[in-house]
Amino acid sequence: MKNFLDEQLMKSRTVAITGHTRPDGDCVGSCMGLYNYIVENYPEIETDVYLESFAECYKVISRTDEIKKPGDADKVYDLFICLDTSQKERMTENAEKYFDQAKTRINIDHHVSNTGFADIDHVVPDASSSCEVLYDLLDDEKISLAAAEALYIGIICDSGVFKYSSTGEHTMLVSGKLMSKGINTARLIDGVFYEHTYVQARLLGQALLNSQLVLGGRCIYTVVDREMFARFGAGRDDLEGIVEQLRLTKGVEVAILISENENGAVKFSFRSKDIVDVNKVASIYNGGGHIRAAGCTVYDKYEEPLKKFLENIEGQLAANV
Template sequence: MNKLAPELKGVKSVAIAGHIRPDGDCVGSCMAIYNYICDNFPNIEADVYLEEIQNVFSFIKNTDNIISVFDSDEEYDLCIVVDCSDLNRLGDAKKYFETAKKTICIDHHISNQSYADINYIIPDASSTCELVYGLLEESCIDKAIAEAIYTGMVHDTGVFQYTNTSEKTMNIAGKLMSKGIEFSKIIDDTFNKKSYVQNQILGRALLESILLLDGKCIVSGLTRKEMVFYGVTHQDFDGIVSQLRVTEGVECAIFLYETGNHEFKVSLRSSDKVDVSRIAYYFGGGGHVRAAGCTMAGTMHDVINNLTSQIELQLLQEKICD
Protein backbone atom coordinates (compact mmCIF):
# COMPACT_ATOMS: atom_id res chain seq x y z
CA MET A 1 0.00 0.00 0.00
CA ASN A 2 1.56 3.24 -1.17
CA LYS A 3 -1.38 5.55 -0.46
CA LEU A 4 -4.65 5.19 1.40
CA ALA A 5 -6.85 6.80 -1.28
CA PRO A 6 -6.93 3.81 -3.70
CA GLU A 7 -8.12 1.56 -0.88
CA LEU A 8 -11.13 3.85 -0.37
CA LYS A 9 -12.47 3.51 -3.92
CA GLY A 10 -15.93 1.97 -3.96
CA VAL A 11 -16.12 2.01 -0.17
CA LYS A 12 -19.30 3.36 1.40
CA SER A 13 -18.57 2.87 5.09
CA VAL A 14 -15.37 2.86 7.16
CA ALA A 15 -14.69 2.04 10.79
CA ILE A 16 -11.46 3.41 12.27
CA ALA A 17 -10.20 1.93 15.53
CA GLY A 18 -7.15 1.88 17.78
CA HIS A 19 -5.91 0.07 20.84
CA ILE A 20 -7.40 0.12 24.32
CA ARG A 21 -6.28 2.96 26.60
CA PRO A 22 -5.48 5.16 23.56
CA ASP A 23 -2.35 7.29 23.76
CA GLY A 24 -1.31 10.29 21.66
CA ASP A 25 -0.13 8.26 18.68
CA CYS A 26 -3.31 6.19 18.63
CA VAL A 27 -5.63 9.21 18.90
CA GLY A 28 -3.59 11.25 16.42
CA SER A 29 -3.47 8.56 13.74
CA CYS A 30 -7.19 7.73 14.10
CA MET A 31 -8.24 11.36 13.85
CA ALA A 32 -5.86 12.16 10.99
CA ILE A 33 -7.41 9.38 8.90
CA TYR A 34 -10.95 10.30 9.96
CA ASN A 35 -10.51 13.98 9.05
CA TYR A 36 -8.83 13.03 5.78
CA ILE A 37 -11.81 10.87 4.79
CA CYS A 38 -14.35 13.48 5.89
CA ASP A 39 -12.57 16.21 3.91
CA ASN A 40 -11.87 14.27 0.72
CA PHE A 41 -14.44 11.47 0.54
CA PRO A 42 -17.77 13.04 1.57
CA ASN A 43 -19.74 10.05 0.26
CA ILE A 44 -18.08 7.70 2.74
CA GLU A 45 -19.67 7.22 6.16
CA ALA A 46 -16.77 7.10 8.63
CA ASP A 47 -16.84 6.29 12.34
CA VAL A 48 -14.03 6.30 14.91
CA TYR A 49 -14.15 3.78 17.76
CA LEU A 50 -11.89 4.49 20.73
CA GLU A 51 -12.12 4.16 24.46
CA GLU A 52 -12.47 7.49 26.25
CA ILE A 53 -9.52 9.72 25.39
CA GLN A 54 -7.63 12.10 27.65
CA ASN A 55 -8.91 15.68 27.72
CA VAL A 56 -5.55 17.01 26.53
CA PHE A 57 -6.30 15.56 23.08
CA SER A 58 -9.72 17.17 22.73
CA PHE A 59 -8.30 20.09 20.75
CA ILE A 60 -7.84 17.76 17.76
CA LYS A 61 -10.59 18.36 15.24
CA ASN A 62 -13.64 16.07 15.47
CA THR A 63 -12.60 14.21 18.62
CA ASP A 64 -16.15 14.93 19.82
CA ASN A 65 -17.30 12.48 17.12
CA ILE A 66 -15.39 9.57 18.66
CA ILE A 67 -17.66 6.66 19.60
CA SER A 68 -16.65 5.20 22.98
CA VAL A 69 -19.68 2.97 23.52
CA PHE A 70 -19.48 -0.14 21.37
CA ASP A 71 -23.08 -1.31 21.54
CA SER A 72 -23.97 -1.05 17.83
CA ASP A 73 -23.60 -4.06 15.54
CA GLU A 74 -22.99 -2.10 12.36
CA GLU A 75 -20.99 -3.85 9.65
CA TYR A 76 -18.58 -1.83 7.52
CA ASP A 77 -17.12 -2.13 4.05
CA LEU A 78 -13.69 -1.34 5.48
CA CYS A 79 -12.13 -1.36 8.93
CA ILE A 80 -8.85 0.52 9.41
CA VAL A 81 -6.94 -0.37 12.55
CA VAL A 82 -4.05 1.85 13.65
CA ASP A 83 -1.27 1.57 16.22
CA CYS A 84 -2.52 -1.82 17.40
CA SER A 85 -0.02 -4.69 17.49
CA ASP A 86 -2.54 -7.37 18.41
CA LEU A 87 -6.16 -7.84 17.41
CA ASN A 88 -7.20 -8.43 21.01
CA ARG A 89 -5.89 -4.99 21.97
CA LEU A 90 -8.81 -3.49 20.05
CA GLY A 91 -10.99 -4.39 23.00
CA ASP A 92 -14.71 -4.17 22.30
CA ALA A 93 -14.05 -2.57 18.90
CA LYS A 94 -12.73 -5.92 17.70
CA LYS A 95 -16.18 -6.91 16.41
CA TYR A 96 -16.12 -4.16 13.76
CA PHE A 97 -12.84 -5.56 12.44
CA GLU A 98 -14.16 -9.13 12.38
CA THR A 99 -17.35 -8.26 10.48
CA ALA A 100 -15.83 -5.81 7.98
CA LYS A 101 -15.63 -6.83 4.32
CA LYS A 102 -12.03 -5.62 4.13
CA THR A 103 -9.42 -4.75 6.77
CA ILE A 104 -6.28 -2.63 6.90
CA CYS A 105 -3.71 -2.44 9.70
CA ILE A 106 -1.29 0.51 9.94
CA ASP A 107 1.26 0.04 12.70
CA HIS A 108 4.90 0.38 13.76
CA HIS A 109 5.09 -2.25 16.50
CA ILE A 110 7.74 -4.92 15.84
CA SER A 111 5.50 -7.51 17.52
CA ASN A 112 2.65 -7.04 15.00
CA GLN A 113 1.75 -10.38 13.36
CA SER A 114 0.05 -8.91 10.24
CA TYR A 115 -3.52 -9.89 11.08
CA ALA A 116 -5.38 -7.72 8.54
CA ASP A 117 -6.08 -8.22 4.84
CA ILE A 118 -3.67 -5.38 4.06
CA ASN A 119 -0.83 -4.73 6.51
CA TYR A 120 1.29 -1.60 6.42
CA ILE A 121 3.75 -2.29 9.23
CA ILE A 122 7.11 -0.53 9.48
CA PRO A 123 8.80 -1.12 12.85
CA ASP A 124 11.53 1.44 12.15
CA ALA A 125 9.02 4.28 11.98
CA SER A 126 8.90 6.64 14.95
CA SER A 127 5.13 6.35 15.25
CA THR A 128 2.00 5.24 13.47
CA CYS A 129 1.32 8.92 12.80
CA GLU A 130 4.55 9.08 10.80
CA LEU A 131 3.24 6.22 8.64
CA VAL A 132 -0.16 7.90 8.24
CA TYR A 133 1.59 11.03 6.99
CA GLY A 134 3.20 9.03 4.21
CA LEU A 135 -0.10 7.42 3.21
CA LEU A 136 -1.87 10.75 2.68
CA GLU A 137 -1.34 13.15 -0.20
CA GLU A 138 0.59 16.11 1.16
CA SER A 139 -1.78 18.50 -0.58
CA CYS A 140 -4.62 17.04 1.51
CA ILE A 141 -2.89 17.55 4.85
CA ASP A 142 -4.39 20.73 6.25
CA LYS A 143 -3.71 22.34 9.63
CA ALA A 144 -6.17 20.09 11.49
CA ILE A 145 -4.71 16.87 10.10
CA ALA A 146 -1.20 18.20 10.72
CA GLU A 147 -2.08 18.84 14.38
CA ALA A 148 -3.28 15.28 14.81
CA ILE A 149 -0.19 13.76 13.18
CA TYR A 150 2.25 16.03 15.02
CA THR A 151 0.63 15.17 18.36
CA GLY A 152 1.13 11.45 17.77
CA MET A 153 4.73 11.89 16.70
CA VAL A 154 5.51 14.03 19.74
CA HIS A 155 4.11 11.46 22.15
CA ASP A 156 5.73 8.37 20.66
CA THR A 157 9.15 10.00 20.38
CA GLY A 158 9.14 11.72 23.77
CA VAL A 159 9.32 15.07 21.96
CA PHE A 160 11.87 13.70 19.47
CA GLN A 161 14.34 12.44 22.09
CA TYR A 162 13.87 8.65 21.85
CA THR A 163 16.05 6.54 19.58
CA ASN A 164 13.12 5.89 17.23
CA THR A 165 13.47 9.50 16.03
CA SER A 166 15.08 9.59 12.58
CA GLU A 167 16.04 12.21 10.02
CA LYS A 168 12.79 11.37 8.23
CA THR A 169 10.86 11.98 11.44
CA MET A 170 12.34 15.44 11.82
CA ASN A 171 11.75 16.29 8.16
CA ILE A 172 8.08 15.34 8.49
CA ALA A 173 7.80 17.35 11.71
CA GLY A 174 9.16 20.38 9.85
CA LYS A 175 6.60 19.98 7.07
CA LEU A 176 3.81 19.73 9.63
CA MET A 177 5.03 22.89 11.32
CA SER A 178 4.79 24.67 7.97
CA LYS A 179 1.03 24.05 8.04
CA GLY A 180 0.71 26.69 10.74
CA ILE A 181 0.23 24.44 13.74
CA GLU A 182 1.05 25.75 17.23
CA PHE A 183 3.75 23.13 17.69
CA SER A 184 5.17 24.42 21.00
CA LYS A 185 1.68 24.70 22.51
CA ILE A 186 0.87 21.12 21.45
CA ILE A 187 4.03 19.89 23.21
CA ASP A 188 3.39 21.93 26.33
CA ASP A 189 -0.35 21.21 26.65
CA THR A 190 -0.35 17.52 25.79
CA PHE A 191 3.06 16.30 26.92
CA ASN A 192 4.63 18.57 29.54
CA LYS A 193 1.74 19.86 31.63
CA LYS A 194 0.64 17.73 34.57
CA SER A 195 -2.24 18.18 36.96
CA TYR A 196 -1.62 18.52 40.69
CA VAL A 197 -2.68 14.93 41.33
CA GLN A 198 -0.47 13.68 38.48
CA ASN A 199 2.51 15.39 40.09
CA GLN A 200 1.53 13.85 43.44
CA ILE A 201 1.41 10.35 42.01
CA LEU A 202 4.67 10.89 40.11
CA GLY A 203 6.31 12.02 43.34
CA ARG A 204 5.05 8.94 45.16
CA ALA A 205 6.20 6.63 42.36
CA LEU A 206 9.69 8.11 42.50
CA LEU A 207 9.81 8.12 46.31
CA GLU A 208 8.69 4.49 46.56
CA SER A 209 10.84 3.20 43.69
CA ILE A 210 13.48 0.55 44.30
CA LEU A 211 16.69 -0.33 42.51
CA LEU A 212 17.34 -3.95 41.53
CA LEU A 213 19.98 -5.90 39.60
CA ASP A 214 22.90 -3.87 40.96
CA GLY A 215 21.16 -0.61 40.15
CA LYS A 216 20.50 -1.46 36.51
CA CYS A 217 16.74 -1.86 36.96
CA ILE A 218 14.31 0.47 38.71
CA VAL A 219 10.78 -0.51 39.72
CA SER A 220 7.74 1.29 41.06
CA GLY A 221 4.09 0.34 41.30
CA LEU A 222 0.65 1.20 42.62
CA THR A 223 -2.08 -0.96 44.08
CA ARG A 224 -5.78 -0.36 43.46
CA LYS A 225 -6.14 0.84 47.04
CA GLU A 226 -3.50 3.51 46.46
CA MET A 227 -5.13 4.55 43.18
CA VAL A 228 -8.46 5.01 44.95
CA PHE A 229 -6.78 7.01 47.73
CA TYR A 230 -5.31 9.48 45.23
CA GLY A 231 -8.36 9.40 42.96
CA VAL A 232 -6.31 8.51 39.86
CA THR A 233 -6.81 6.34 36.80
CA HIS A 234 -4.39 4.93 34.23
CA GLN A 235 -4.67 8.22 32.32
CA ASP A 236 -2.76 9.93 35.13
CA PHE A 237 0.31 7.71 34.79
CA ASP A 238 1.75 9.16 31.57
CA GLY A 239 5.44 9.89 31.88
CA ILE A 240 6.11 8.00 35.12
CA VAL A 241 8.01 5.08 33.61
CA SER A 242 10.01 7.44 31.37
CA GLN A 243 11.01 9.51 34.40
CA LEU A 244 12.11 6.35 36.17
CA ARG A 245 14.23 5.37 33.17
CA VAL A 246 16.42 8.49 33.28
CA THR A 247 17.76 7.52 36.72
CA GLU A 248 21.56 7.38 36.49
CA GLY A 249 22.89 3.88 35.88
CA VAL A 250 19.49 2.39 35.03
CA GLU A 251 19.18 0.21 31.93
CA CYS A 252 15.51 -0.75 32.35
CA ALA A 253 12.55 0.82 34.15
CA ILE A 254 9.33 -0.89 35.23
CA PHE A 255 6.11 0.80 36.30
CA LEU A 256 3.08 -1.33 37.10
CA TYR A 257 -0.38 -0.72 38.50
CA GLU A 258 -3.12 -3.05 39.64
CA THR A 259 -6.07 -3.44 37.27
CA GLY A 260 -7.83 -6.36 38.97
CA ASN A 261 -7.39 -8.96 41.65
CA HIS A 262 -3.76 -10.05 41.25
CA GLU A 263 -3.61 -8.47 37.78
CA PHE A 264 -1.16 -5.74 36.79
CA LYS A 265 -0.63 -3.53 33.76
CA VAL A 266 3.12 -3.25 33.17
CA SER A 267 5.02 -0.51 31.32
CA LEU A 268 8.66 -1.07 30.37
CA ARG A 269 11.30 1.37 29.15
CA SER A 270 14.96 0.75 28.41
CA SER A 271 18.03 2.85 27.74
CA ASP A 272 20.40 0.80 25.62
CA LYS A 273 21.10 -2.81 26.59
CA VAL A 274 17.62 -4.31 27.09
CA ASP A 275 15.08 -5.12 24.37
CA VAL A 276 11.86 -4.68 26.33
CA SER A 277 9.71 -5.75 23.36
CA ARG A 278 11.10 -9.29 23.80
CA ILE A 279 10.21 -9.25 27.49
CA ALA A 280 6.70 -7.91 26.88
CA TYR A 281 6.10 -10.45 24.12
CA TYR A 282 7.29 -13.27 26.39
CA PHE A 283 4.52 -12.33 28.82
CA GLY A 284 1.82 -11.90 26.17
CA GLY A 285 2.29 -8.20 25.42
CA GLY A 286 4.19 -6.24 22.82
CA GLY A 287 5.70 -2.94 21.83
CA HIS A 288 9.04 -1.56 20.75
CA VAL A 289 12.67 -2.26 21.56
CA ARG A 290 12.84 0.65 23.99
CA ALA A 291 9.18 0.91 25.04
CA ALA A 292 6.74 -1.95 25.59
CA GLY A 293 4.05 -3.25 27.88
CA CYS A 294 2.00 -6.24 28.96
CA THR A 295 -0.58 -7.42 31.48
CA MET A 296 0.50 -9.99 34.06
CA ALA A 297 -1.16 -12.06 36.77
CA GLY A 298 0.10 -12.64 40.29
CA THR A 299 1.11 -10.57 43.28
CA MET A 300 3.16 -7.44 42.69
CA HIS A 301 6.15 -9.29 44.11
CA ASP A 302 5.62 -12.22 41.69
CA VAL A 303 5.27 -9.92 38.68
CA ILE A 304 8.43 -8.00 39.52
CA ASN A 305 10.40 -11.21 40.07
CA ASN A 306 9.27 -12.64 36.73
CA LEU A 307 10.11 -9.45 34.86
CA THR A 308 13.51 -8.91 36.43
CA SER A 309 14.55 -12.51 35.74
CA GLN A 310 14.07 -11.84 32.01
CA ILE A 311 15.83 -8.49 32.23
CA GLU A 312 18.75 -10.13 34.05
CA LEU A 313 19.09 -12.73 31.28
CA GLN A 314 19.47 -10.00 28.67
CA LEU A 315 21.96 -8.08 30.78
CA LEU A 316 24.02 -11.25 31.27
CA GLN A 317 23.96 -11.95 27.52
CA GLU A 318 25.07 -8.38 26.87
CA LYS A 319 27.92 -8.78 29.34
CA ILE A 320 29.05 -12.03 27.71
CA CYS A 321 29.01 -10.37 24.28
CA ASP A 322 31.09 -7.48 25.60
Protein backbone atom coordinates in the same frame (compact mmCIF):
# COMPACT_ATOMS: atom_id res chain seq x y z
CA MET B 1 2.13 1.56 -1.34
CA LYS B 2 1.83 5.36 -1.35
CA ASN B 3 -1.70 5.56 -2.69
CA PHE B 4 -3.26 2.25 -1.63
CA LEU B 5 -5.13 3.87 1.25
CA ASP B 6 -6.73 6.56 -0.92
CA GLU B 7 -7.62 3.86 -3.47
CA GLN B 8 -9.42 1.89 -0.75
CA LEU B 9 -11.20 5.02 0.48
CA MET B 10 -12.45 5.84 -3.01
CA LYS B 11 -14.08 2.39 -3.19
CA SER B 12 -15.81 2.72 0.19
CA ARG B 13 -19.06 4.28 1.33
CA THR B 14 -18.67 3.42 5.02
CA VAL B 15 -15.44 3.44 7.02
CA ALA B 16 -14.60 2.65 10.64
CA ILE B 17 -11.38 3.58 12.45
CA THR B 18 -10.05 2.31 15.75
CA GLY B 19 -6.85 1.83 17.74
CA HIS B 20 -5.73 -0.10 20.77
CA THR B 21 -7.21 -0.37 24.22
CA ARG B 22 -6.13 2.36 26.69
CA PRO B 23 -5.15 4.71 23.84
CA ASP B 24 -1.99 6.80 24.12
CA GLY B 25 -0.89 9.84 22.11
CA ASP B 26 0.16 7.92 19.00
CA CYS B 27 -3.05 5.91 19.00
CA VAL B 28 -5.31 8.95 19.40
CA GLY B 29 -3.19 11.02 17.00
CA SER B 30 -3.19 8.43 14.21
CA CYS B 31 -6.89 7.63 14.54
CA MET B 32 -7.93 11.28 14.65
CA GLY B 33 -5.43 12.30 11.98
CA LEU B 34 -6.98 9.78 9.62
CA TYR B 35 -10.52 10.66 10.72
CA ASN B 36 -9.98 14.36 10.01
CA TYR B 37 -8.35 13.50 6.67
CA ILE B 38 -11.34 11.41 5.57
CA VAL B 39 -14.02 13.79 6.86
CA GLU B 40 -12.40 16.75 5.11
CA ASN B 41 -11.50 15.08 1.81
CA TYR B 42 -14.19 12.42 1.45
CA PRO B 43 -17.36 14.01 2.88
CA GLU B 44 -19.48 11.46 1.02
CA ILE B 45 -18.07 8.64 3.17
CA GLU B 46 -19.91 7.78 6.38
CA THR B 47 -17.00 7.56 8.84
CA ASP B 48 -17.00 6.42 12.47
CA VAL B 49 -14.06 6.45 14.87
CA TYR B 50 -14.11 4.21 17.94
CA LEU B 51 -11.80 4.76 20.90
CA GLU B 52 -11.84 4.18 24.63
CA SER B 53 -11.39 7.10 27.02
CA PHE B 54 -8.00 8.81 26.97
CA ALA B 55 -6.05 11.60 28.67
CA GLU B 56 -7.63 15.05 28.65
CA CYS B 57 -4.57 16.61 27.00
CA TYR B 58 -5.32 14.82 23.70
CA LYS B 59 -8.70 16.51 23.42
CA VAL B 60 -6.94 19.49 21.88
CA ILE B 61 -7.17 17.43 18.67
CA SER B 62 -10.02 18.53 16.42
CA ARG B 63 -13.22 16.44 16.35
CA THR B 64 -12.42 14.26 19.37
CA ASP B 65 -15.97 15.06 20.50
CA GLU B 66 -17.19 12.92 17.57
CA ILE B 67 -15.52 9.73 18.82
CA LYS B 68 -17.93 6.87 19.42
CA LYS B 69 -17.96 3.77 21.59
CA PRO B 70 -18.87 0.44 19.94
CA GLY B 71 -22.54 -0.41 20.43
CA ASP B 72 -24.57 -3.60 20.44
CA ALA B 73 -26.02 -3.16 16.95
CA ASP B 74 -24.43 -5.08 14.09
CA LYS B 75 -22.86 -2.85 11.46
CA VAL B 76 -20.99 -3.95 8.36
CA TYR B 77 -18.44 -1.41 7.11
CA ASP B 78 -16.95 -1.36 3.64
CA LEU B 79 -13.58 -0.58 5.17
CA PHE B 80 -12.23 -0.97 8.70
CA ILE B 81 -8.85 0.59 9.54
CA CYS B 82 -7.02 -0.35 12.72
CA LEU B 83 -4.11 1.85 13.78
CA ASP B 84 -1.23 1.49 16.25
CA THR B 85 -2.45 -1.95 17.35
CA SER B 86 -0.02 -4.86 17.44
CA GLN B 87 -2.57 -7.62 18.02
CA LYS B 88 -6.21 -8.02 17.16
CA GLU B 89 -6.89 -8.82 20.82
CA ARG B 90 -5.60 -5.36 21.84
CA MET B 91 -8.16 -3.53 19.72
CA THR B 92 -10.61 -1.07 21.30
CA GLU B 93 -12.98 -3.02 23.50
CA ASN B 94 -16.00 -4.37 21.56
CA ALA B 95 -14.75 -2.98 18.22
CA GLU B 96 -13.47 -6.39 17.12
CA LYS B 97 -16.92 -7.45 15.92
CA TYR B 98 -17.02 -4.56 13.44
CA PHE B 99 -13.52 -5.46 12.31
CA ASP B 100 -14.52 -9.10 11.74
CA GLN B 101 -17.61 -8.15 9.74
CA ALA B 102 -16.00 -5.48 7.55
CA LYS B 103 -15.57 -6.15 3.84
CA THR B 104 -11.95 -4.96 3.82
CA ARG B 105 -9.66 -4.62 6.83
CA ILE B 106 -6.43 -2.63 7.04
CA ASN B 107 -3.81 -2.75 9.77
CA ILE B 108 -1.42 0.24 9.96
CA ASP B 109 1.23 0.07 12.65
CA HIS B 110 4.87 0.40 13.70
CA HIS B 111 5.17 -2.25 16.43
CA VAL B 112 7.79 -4.91 15.75
CA SER B 113 5.49 -7.35 17.56
CA ASN B 114 2.58 -6.80 15.14
CA THR B 115 0.96 -10.15 14.28
CA GLY B 116 -0.42 -9.17 10.84
CA PHE B 117 -4.13 -9.74 11.46
CA ALA B 118 -5.83 -7.84 8.61
CA ASP B 119 -6.46 -8.25 4.88
CA ILE B 120 -3.87 -5.53 4.25
CA ASP B 121 -1.05 -5.22 6.79
CA HIS B 122 1.17 -2.15 6.51
CA VAL B 123 3.68 -2.28 9.35
CA VAL B 124 6.92 -0.27 9.46
CA PRO B 125 8.83 -1.28 12.62
CA ASP B 126 11.60 1.27 12.07
CA ALA B 127 9.18 4.20 12.17
CA SER B 128 8.95 6.41 15.25
CA SER B 129 5.19 6.09 15.42
CA SER B 130 2.05 4.97 13.65
CA CYS B 131 1.48 8.63 12.81
CA GLU B 132 4.72 8.66 10.83
CA VAL B 133 3.64 5.48 9.00
CA LEU B 134 0.20 6.94 8.30
CA TYR B 135 1.61 10.21 6.96
CA ASP B 136 3.38 8.30 4.18
CA LEU B 137 0.03 6.85 3.09
CA LEU B 138 -1.72 10.21 2.84
CA ASP B 139 -1.63 12.90 0.19
CA ASP B 140 0.29 15.75 1.81
CA GLU B 141 -1.66 18.35 -0.16
CA LYS B 142 -4.88 17.03 1.40
CA ILE B 143 -3.62 17.18 4.99
CA SER B 144 -5.25 20.08 6.84
CA LEU B 145 -4.02 21.84 9.96
CA ALA B 146 -6.40 19.72 12.07
CA ALA B 147 -5.07 16.45 10.66
CA ALA B 148 -1.48 17.70 10.86
CA GLU B 149 -1.82 18.56 14.55
CA ALA B 150 -3.15 15.10 15.32
CA LEU B 151 -0.29 13.40 13.46
CA TYR B 152 2.32 15.67 15.04
CA ILE B 153 1.01 14.90 18.52
CA GLY B 154 1.36 11.18 17.85
CA ILE B 155 4.93 11.60 16.63
CA ILE B 156 6.11 13.70 19.58
CA CYS B 157 4.48 11.33 22.07
CA ASP B 158 5.97 8.13 20.69
CA SER B 159 9.36 9.66 19.91
CA GLY B 160 9.68 11.39 23.30
CA VAL B 161 9.80 14.72 21.48
CA PHE B 162 12.37 13.31 19.02
CA LYS B 163 14.80 11.85 21.59
CA TYR B 164 14.02 8.12 21.46
CA SER B 165 16.16 5.81 19.31
CA SER B 166 13.27 5.28 16.86
CA THR B 167 13.61 8.91 15.75
CA GLY B 168 15.23 9.03 12.32
CA GLU B 169 15.85 11.42 9.49
CA HIS B 170 12.47 10.56 7.99
CA THR B 171 10.76 11.32 11.32
CA MET B 172 12.18 14.84 11.22
CA LEU B 173 11.28 15.26 7.56
CA VAL B 174 7.66 14.26 8.21
CA SER B 175 7.49 16.51 11.27
CA GLY B 176 8.80 19.42 9.22
CA LYS B 177 6.14 18.82 6.57
CA LEU B 178 3.45 18.82 9.27
CA MET B 179 4.87 21.98 10.86
CA SER B 180 4.55 23.73 7.50
CA LYS B 181 0.77 23.44 7.86
CA GLY B 182 0.92 26.10 10.61
CA ILE B 183 1.20 24.02 13.78
CA ASN B 184 1.91 25.83 17.05
CA THR B 185 4.57 23.33 18.08
CA ALA B 186 5.41 24.88 21.47
CA ARG B 187 1.76 24.79 22.55
CA LEU B 188 1.28 21.18 21.47
CA ILE B 189 4.54 19.91 22.97
CA ASP B 190 3.92 21.62 26.30
CA GLY B 191 0.25 20.66 26.38
CA VAL B 192 0.49 16.97 25.55
CA PHE B 193 3.97 15.99 26.71
CA TYR B 194 5.14 18.15 29.61
CA GLU B 195 2.12 19.62 31.39
CA HIS B 196 0.52 17.59 34.19
CA THR B 197 -2.61 18.06 36.27
CA TYR B 198 -2.25 18.41 40.03
CA VAL B 199 -3.55 14.84 40.44
CA GLN B 200 -0.95 13.56 37.99
CA ALA B 201 1.81 15.48 39.78
CA ARG B 202 0.86 13.98 43.16
CA LEU B 203 0.59 10.47 41.74
CA LEU B 204 3.97 10.87 40.03
CA GLY B 205 5.54 12.13 43.26
CA GLN B 206 4.28 9.17 45.27
CA ALA B 207 5.29 6.71 42.54
CA LEU B 208 8.84 8.10 42.61
CA LEU B 209 8.97 7.95 46.42
CA ASN B 210 7.86 4.30 46.30
CA SER B 211 10.36 3.32 43.60
CA GLN B 212 13.00 0.65 44.12
CA LEU B 213 16.46 0.38 42.57
CA VAL B 214 17.53 -3.20 41.79
CA LEU B 215 20.12 -5.07 39.77
CA GLY B 216 22.93 -2.92 41.09
CA GLY B 217 21.12 0.29 40.19
CA ARG B 218 20.60 -0.72 36.55
CA CYS B 219 16.84 -1.21 36.92
CA ILE B 220 14.14 0.79 38.71
CA TYR B 221 10.52 -0.10 39.32
CA THR B 222 7.51 1.27 41.14
CA VAL B 223 4.02 0.03 41.91
CA VAL B 224 0.83 2.07 41.62
CA ASP B 225 -1.85 0.03 43.36
CA ARG B 226 -5.58 0.57 43.65
CA GLU B 227 -5.17 2.24 47.04
CA MET B 228 -2.97 4.93 45.44
CA PHE B 229 -5.48 5.52 42.65
CA ALA B 230 -8.21 5.97 45.26
CA ARG B 231 -6.11 8.18 47.56
CA PHE B 232 -5.34 10.71 44.83
CA GLY B 233 -8.62 10.39 42.93
CA ALA B 234 -6.63 9.27 39.91
CA GLY B 235 -7.43 7.12 36.90
CA ARG B 236 -5.29 5.11 34.52
CA ASP B 237 -4.93 8.15 32.26
CA ASP B 238 -3.02 9.82 35.10
CA LEU B 239 -0.17 7.29 34.79
CA GLU B 240 1.08 9.16 31.74
CA GLY B 241 4.74 10.10 32.08
CA ILE B 242 5.61 8.05 35.19
CA VAL B 243 7.62 5.30 33.51
CA GLU B 244 9.48 7.86 31.40
CA GLN B 245 10.45 9.81 34.52
CA LEU B 246 11.74 6.60 36.06
CA ARG B 247 13.77 5.89 32.91
CA LEU B 248 15.56 9.22 33.31
CA THR B 249 17.12 8.13 36.62
CA LYS B 250 20.91 8.35 36.32
CA GLY B 251 22.57 4.94 35.93
CA VAL B 252 19.31 3.16 35.12
CA GLU B 253 19.00 1.07 31.96
CA VAL B 254 15.45 -0.26 32.45
CA ALA B 255 12.40 1.30 34.11
CA ILE B 256 9.26 -0.63 35.03
CA LEU B 257 5.87 0.78 36.00
CA ILE B 258 3.54 -1.74 37.64
CA SER B 259 -0.09 -0.66 37.95
CA GLU B 260 -3.18 -2.46 39.22
CA ASN B 261 -6.43 -2.48 37.27
CA GLU B 262 -9.84 -2.52 38.91
CA ASN B 263 -10.45 -6.07 37.64
CA GLY B 264 -7.39 -7.38 39.46
CA ALA B 265 -5.15 -7.47 36.41
CA VAL B 266 -1.68 -5.95 36.63
CA LYS B 267 -0.17 -3.87 33.83
CA PHE B 268 3.61 -3.78 33.33
CA SER B 269 5.12 -0.94 31.29
CA PHE B 270 8.80 -1.18 30.34
CA ARG B 271 11.26 1.40 29.02
CA SER B 272 14.98 0.97 28.33
CA LYS B 273 17.83 3.19 27.19
CA ASP B 274 20.53 1.42 25.17
CA ILE B 275 20.93 -2.27 25.88
CA VAL B 276 17.87 -4.21 26.98
CA ASP B 277 15.22 -5.32 24.47
CA VAL B 278 12.08 -4.86 26.56
CA ASN B 279 9.92 -6.34 23.80
CA LYS B 280 11.60 -9.67 24.69
CA VAL B 281 10.97 -9.01 28.38
CA ALA B 282 7.26 -8.32 27.84
CA SER B 283 6.89 -11.38 25.61
CA ILE B 284 7.44 -13.62 28.64
CA TYR B 285 3.77 -12.94 29.46
CA ASN B 286 2.55 -12.58 25.86
CA GLY B 287 3.11 -8.83 25.77
CA GLY B 288 5.09 -6.82 23.27
CA GLY B 289 5.77 -3.47 21.69
CA HIS B 290 9.15 -2.09 20.73
CA ILE B 291 12.78 -2.75 21.62
CA ARG B 292 12.88 0.25 23.96
CA ALA B 293 9.21 0.46 24.98
CA ALA B 294 6.84 -2.43 25.63
CA GLY B 295 4.19 -3.71 27.97
CA CYS B 296 2.03 -6.62 29.05
CA THR B 297 -0.88 -7.48 31.31
CA VAL B 298 -0.73 -10.23 33.93
CA TYR B 299 -3.77 -11.70 35.64
CA ASP B 300 -2.03 -12.47 38.92
CA LYS B 301 -0.11 -10.74 41.69
CA TYR B 302 2.88 -8.83 40.40
CA GLU B 303 5.69 -10.34 42.52
CA GLU B 304 6.30 -13.57 40.59
CA PRO B 305 6.09 -12.01 37.11
CA LEU B 306 8.41 -9.21 38.28
CA LYS B 307 10.95 -11.80 39.40
CA LYS B 308 10.91 -13.40 35.95
CA PHE B 309 11.20 -10.04 34.20
CA LEU B 310 14.18 -9.04 36.35
CA GLU B 311 15.91 -12.36 35.61
CA ASN B 312 15.53 -11.72 31.88
CA ILE B 313 16.76 -8.14 32.21
CA GLU B 314 19.73 -9.26 34.29
CA GLY B 315 20.60 -11.85 31.65
CA GLN B 316 20.50 -9.28 28.87
CA LEU B 317 22.66 -6.89 30.88
CA ALA B 318 25.20 -9.62 31.63
CA ALA B 319 25.39 -10.55 27.94
CA ASN B 320 26.35 -6.97 27.09
CA VAL B 321 29.14 -6.49 29.63
